[in-house]
Structures are given as structure tokens and as C-alpha cells.
Amino acid sequence: MEKRKIQEILEFQVQQQDRLDKFLTKVYTEFSRTYIQKLIEEGYVLVDDEPVSKPSKKLKGGEKVVLLVPEPERLEIAPEDIPLEILYEDESLLVLIKPCGMVVHPSPGHTSGTLVNALLYHVKDLSSIGGVERPGIVHRLDKDTMGLMVVAKGDDVHKSLSEQFKERKVLKLYRAIVQGVVSWDYKLVETNVGRHPIDRKRFTVLEDGGKYAKSEFFVKERFPKHNATLLEVKIHTGRTHQIRVHASSLGHPILGDKTYGFKAQAFPKKLLEMLKDCHMLLSSKLGFFHPKKGSWLEFEVQNVEPFTSVLNYLREAL
Template sequence: MNVVDKIVLQGEKEDEGKRIDVFLAAELDYTRSYIKKLIVDELVFVNGKTVKPSYKVKENDEVVVNIPEAEKIDVLPENIPLDILYEDDDIIVINKPQGMVVHPAPGNYSGTLVNALLYHCKNLSGINGILRPGIVHRLDKDTSGVMVVAKNDKAHISLSNQIKERSVFKKYVAIVEGVIKDEEGKIEAPIGRHPVDRKKMAVIEDGRYALTLYKVLERFKENTLIEAVIKTGRTHQIRVHMAYIGHPVVGDPVYGFKKQKFKLEGQALHSSILGFVHPTKGVYMEFEAPLPEYFVRLIEILRRSTY
């Protein structure tokens, strides 16, 4: 069986006792039935060994999920312009634009960041398979900003370990609905797959630990400009947490208000700063991506209060 993608996850304290199929269905964009099939087909390994769907996850378990080829995969290099903030033999740091998907997926094999990287780079880390070469972490399609890509396996492992240890610094800027009264705050609420809508995430009791720190930068008539630092990297974390406290990100089509005042292409969320220890140089490096034009224009509109 031809494996086209390999996903590596790690069990955390809050995952203790969960069935492996439940754990994976909550973490991945696949149905529980499909996950069960992968397990039965011996494509899921825990600490190097195959398991049954009833296996109970333990803290620090290394879970490897091999995704088989469902159709002919043809991920081609494409001459798509990249905003490169930094590059050397080990890593490439990109300012991803809003609207760009990070990696190919079934039914969408072109126009992604990976297609652009394959054209630009001779080598990318192969740890995450054909569909996600070099991809250590993701940004949502409509979230812009800085992200790092690994050019070789050594760099990939180093960056992945830093992410697992929560030592990577991630700061975002967002415009949210409503006026936040406090100058700063902390949102400590577990996030997991939504119990009804499996395409969404939600704050749920048995979710995975998630911590977001936020600080008010500027207040407007009906909105607030904030910066947010995430201490964990859960799917849609800032979007879910801000919606949870009643201040969803402006323009968010999934977690935001149904009635939107502004004609945005997606949520007003930007990854502004990313900091980590360089995989081979061993020095801390920090990269900043300037706010995109649409974001700056929206701030100007809010300052004029003409909406």
C-alpha cells in the first residue's frame, strides 16, 4: 500500500485513557470510521507498534498515522510568488498571505504553499510525506503571517520538538467583535472536536489543554484590536477561545457573528511574530511579518468609525 502522508502526534496528560480512535478523530480532519479502518489496516502505530481501536492513549505516546493513497497523487511545483522573510540551508521562513492553503489535500492539489515551496526549494523535509513536505506547523487558509518550514529532517525534528515542548513563541494580532474592557486576560479552556459539527472545534470538557494570553492594543466603537500569544497550538485556538469569551474574530466565517459588517475574505487574524531556536545554529531567532494591507485598511476604517 502506497503511503502518501505521515502524521506524527504525541499523547498529552489530558489524553490519558482516551480510545486511540476517539483521540485521532478529535485531532485529525477524518471521520472516526475512517480512523478505525486505518487502525484495522495496521497503518496506525503507537510507540512503533500497531494497536487495536480500543487502545487507551497514554501520556507521551508517539502516535504515527500513515495515510494511504486514495487516488493518484500529483503534487507539482508551481511558480507562485513567496514572501520570504529568511532562508538558509535548514529552514525557510514565509509570510503567508490570507487565502493560501498550506498543503494539498484530496481534491485540492494545486495553488498551495507546498506547491510554491516545491518550485522554490530543491530540498524539503520528507518526514510528513508527499502532501506535507517540510510542514512543521500550519496556519489556517485565511490566517496570514509568519510560519517556518523545514528543509531537512534534522531541522524538522528540532522544530517539532520545540513545538511539543511549547518553547516556540507565537504572537498574533486580531480584530475582534465587541469592546474588551480589561487591558489583558487569560483564556485557559480545553479545545476538542465539536460534538455535533465535526468540521469545527469547540471548548469541551474532555478537550486538550489550551492557553491563550491576550492584550488590548486599541479599542474602537464596537471592536477591539488585540495581540494574542498562544502557549499551546490547538486547531483554530485563537478563533475558538475568543468566540468562547464572546469576542469572536471579525470576519470569521465559522466562529464569528452570522451578520458581518465588513466585506472580508476571512478572519482578521495575523501571525505577527514567530520565535524559535535555530535547528543547527542553536541561537534563538525571531521573525516578524508586517500587517497585510486589508488588515491596515480595516483598522483605519474602525478609527474613523464610519460604519
Template sequence: MEQVQRFIFDYSRSPERLDCFLAAALPELSRSQLKRLIDEGRVTLNNAVAKPGTKLKGGEEVTVSLPEPVPTETLSQAIPLTVLYEDSQLIVIDKPAGMVVHPAPGHSQGTLVNALLHHCQDLSGIGGELRPGIVHRLDKDTSGVMVATKTDAAHQHLAQQFKDHSINRRYVALVHGLLPTDKGTVDKPIGRHPTQRKKMSTSNRNGRQAVTHWRVLQTYEEDRLSLVELRLETGRTHQIRVHFADMQHPVLADPVYGGNRIKTLKDPELRRLAADLGRQALHARLLGFIHPVSGEYLESSSAVPADMQTIIDYLENKYSAASAV
């Protein structure tokens, strides 16, 4: 049977394109899937067939009809996965850095979805396809804990938890500079960068609310670096990376938002380790949520991976030796 979802675009919001609104309202669907639904007339605006570029101004009713699931065209691949938890409803994995979550142009194979299709033999239809339900994403080069669902009911339940900001998400990162206080909160909307389409920005006037809580775990004063824990209240694209770059404390080795900050590191060995990292020093350490069937709180965690831990160990040993002198 088809699933029908209805949304009301609130009068209090700034005008927004229909396709952008749906991308945020239905994060489990890719932009290509949403475009296909609109092209097939499965998205209506006030009961009329909608166009993707239509501007929503307030009060409109948006209806999305999701078709019955059909076998996915995505290739199943025997890619090793580190499974932290699994049952008939969902699977929690420890995603390595370098793995893309969902197939896209240029990344049709080797993704997390390719791996899950091979690993999970008990999938139901999600978003019109028999595929694992991607409820949230991690950037390609961010490592750590992720959950995917196997059933429509589990998918909708977890998607609502993400929408309600009730998911417990903890990250660790190495960032440039020394934070002004031991803890704090960044509350700045994030949207697509006005001129660089592959970047996100806090300067987009139609940005969506984004809230990042942080606390300092350790400081390395001589090297002007800080190890921080972050708790996400929202989950916007590149949220941590954008917020900390906006604070002038970009994540170490971030190729998109960090500029050439690695070159400012005075310690040659530390500079080499940061360059060898080849990715932002950001790891999704913990993920906790209410299980969609049992109703119990389920929490999974992942140790900081070796590439990041090598830098942390180097700093810890360096400062321990200095304090012992």
C-alpha cells in the same frame, strides 16, 4: 534508514483513539499519511499491529516506523512566495490569506507545499516523502509568518519546540466587543465539535489543552470592536477563533465562528469593509524560535496585510477625527 518514534500514553489522560493521539503527537504528518502508516502495519501498540480506532486507556507504548523517503507525488508549482528568511535547514515565509498550507481533497494544487516544492531544491525526506516539512499550520484565511523545514533534523528539532510550547507566536486580530480587562488568558481545552465536524469546540470532553494569552492594543467603543495582540502557548486547530468565540468576542468577519455579527455593526462603511474582507481578521504577526543548527534565537515578523490594515486605518481615522472635535 527507517526512523522509529516511540510514545507512552500516560495514565492521567482521558481515553483516546489511537489515530487522534498520533495526529497530535506527530503534527508534521497529515491524517492521510498517518492512516497509510497504520494500514501498512508501521504503527504498533504494545508491539502488536494497531488499528486506527483502538482506544488508548493508559500505559500503552505506541511505536511508529517512518519509511525511507521517496519522491513526493505532490505537484511542484511556480507560485510566488514572500520569503522572510531561508537557509539550508529551513525557510520562513509570509503566507497570504487564501492559501491552503497542505494539499487535501479539494485543494490538490495551489498550496504552500506546492509552492515550496518548486522553490526549495535542497529537501531531504520528511515523514517518508521528499517534501518540505510542515511543522505547524495557519488556517487557509489566516495570513502571516510560517516556518517549514528542509531536513529531518531541523524538522524534529522544531517539532519538539512546538511540543514544548517554547515557540514565540504573536498574532493580531480585530474582535467584536470590548474586552473586560486590558489583558488576560484563556485556558480551555479544544477538540472536535461534537456535531459539526468542520468546527472545533471547547465542549469536547477529550479536548487538548489550549492556552491563549491576549492584551488589548486599541478599543473602538462606539463600534464595539477591539484590536488585540495574542500570544499562543499551544497551537490547536482554530485556537484563537474558538477561544474568542467562546468568550462571545468572535474575530471580525469569521465565517465559521462569527455568525452574523457583521450585521450588528452600525456604521455602514465599516460594515461594508468587514464584508469585503471575506475572511477572519486574524494575522500571524511574529514567529520566533531557536535555530536547529546554530542554536541562536531567530525571529521573523510580518506587517498587517492591506485588507486588515484598511479597516484599522478607517477606525483610527474615524476616532482621531472625533477626538479632535
């Protein structure tokens, strides 16, 4: 089998005994375990610089595991009748609420159940600029984040919206419930953000390299009984994991976000069950200029589950 071009090289250090495919699935959540197994069998994984072809290989701890991420295979994307919560729609675009747990676009190991699968069923004309795998997708939210997104129907609309995002003309406000009682009322964070030099599934604040990222944090409510705070976050740039990285750098990781420091043991079982493996990060307000009409459109949501239930629980506990 002819190997595909390598688009990224990821390196991981094994901390304890594990099975190779299980280990890679834990440390690199972008791919499913089935796809990880396929990559191992096709020779895209090295253990201590030696190729390995058995997904079941036992790791003792201390090994260096390298994942050679190949260019994606062309995916067949099928329309799926998945309910969508659409707030606004016209001939040019639509605005919807992406639920927690939904992947935005297909990728290896996530070829169904995505927002794109749902859009292909519900919408006849989507922009093609994002390619076969990302029709209509102008911007994205992480799988475990919920909230507002805008989707383009035509290429000209897509270009206009993308330009607004690039030129920072789009209003993007988030609500985040973070760990800890925040001592300040307002904080401006300006850093460079890029991939973590060791843990390649994470992003981090970098002194050298990375891309400029700017976030503003406003305290809305404090919940001292449960050691948590509700923040409003305005982002001026759209870097991968930006809010998650910046919140963690302030010592206040987002509830549910174990990748960036959330400590589950510090919270009661009832609250953890309410999280449902979601990050308490909600894209709550989205504003932009309509590409065709030129008018300003602005949308706001607050009652999105499980964010609302968690927030109500914290308020009742005061």
C-alpha cells in the same frame, strides 16, 4: 471499487432544504464540492442511515447526514510558480508570510495553488517527515489566516523545530481584530478544546475530553464606533482553531470568522468588502532557536493585507 479505510465519521443535521453535495460543501469546507460529489458517488455518504450515490439528492430538512471520511488517496503534487514572500532563508530553513486564502498543504479537492506547491518550485530540498503531501511543513495556519510560518529544509531541522513546538519553546504571537468593545485589558484562557459534538467541522471548549489549550489575550486598541477591538494573542499550545475558539468563548469572535460567531450584519458594507473572506487573525511574531546554529531567531510583521487595510479603516473611523 475497493473502499478505503475510514479515518473519521462526521455527522450533520440538515436545517433546511438543500442539495446533498451543496449541503456537505457548506458544512465541511475542508473538501471541495467536486471531491464531495466523488465521495457521494463512491458510497461514503449516508442520509438517515441509508447509503446515497447521487450528489443531486434533494434534502427537505431534518435529515441526518453522515460523511465517512476515507483515508486520503496518494496525491501527485506538482511544483507551481506561485510567488512567495520569504523574509529569511538559509541552508536549513525559511520563514515566509502565508497570505490569506492560501491552503498550506494539498488535500482532496485542493491539489494545486497550495503553499506546498509553491515551495516545491522555489526550494530544492525540503524535509520529508511530513510525507509526500507536506514536505517542509512543521506547523500550519488556517486557509483564511495570514502571517508568519517557518519551513524546514532537512529532516534533522524538521525534528528540532517540531520538538521546540512540542516543548513550547517557540514564541507565537498573533494580532486579532475581534467583534465587540472588550471590557477587560487582559484575559488568560485555559480550557480543553476538541471537536464540537454536533457540528463536526467546528471545534469548541469541552468540559470532558479534548486537549489542553492556553491563550493569553491583551487589548491593544478599542474601536467603539465600529464595535471592534484589536488584541494581541500569545498562545502556549497549538490546538486546531485555538484562538478562534477561545475568542468566541469570550463573546468576541474574530472579524470574518462566521464559523465561530462573527455577525456580518453588524458591520458596514465597506468594511465587509475589505475583509475579502479573510479572518482578521495575523501570525505577527514568531521566535525559535535555529536548529543548527543554536541562536535565537525572531521575526515580526504587521503590514499584511487585508489586515492592515481593515485596521487603518477602523482607526480612521475613530
